[in-house]
Amino acid sequence: MPLLNVLLFARARELAEASSTTLTLPDDPPASVADARAELLTRFPQLSGVLQTSIFALNKTYVKRDDERVAIVRAGDELAVVPPISGG
Template sequence: MEQVKVLLFGAAADQAGVREAEFTANGVTLDELWSMLTLKYPALSPMRGTLAFAVNGEYAKGEETVRAGDEVAVLPPVSGG
């Protein structure tokens, strides 16, 4: 079965201790995928309000659905100006 690949960056990668994870998660929302991720890496849980998601290189909101074969990036806050 195909997987959803999750790429972690910045503090999220530091807290999880990994930069990449895979989940069998076809047809779930990003919010549901986040729940799966925090079950596996509980230290990520308090970070949710500071992170953004991108699916296949496009910013996405929590209610959007991911499919097998998608690549989800968990992105830290962007700063600068």
């Protein structure tokens, strides 16, 4: 089972009260970024709203929302949750 390191930024970090977490996902069939999103929602239901608008970066490469089901995660990968950020 892949152990995935998940980094949480901005509002996701605030709501989860953590800057990172780890997820253990099944490897048969191989887990995807979409599976990681679902597991994050299970573990941190308070992230529901922010995860709807967040994008993910798998090993520092952004994953398009349409590609989340085909982007496979492997043991040791790093997944970053990047909520929309505004500034001024």
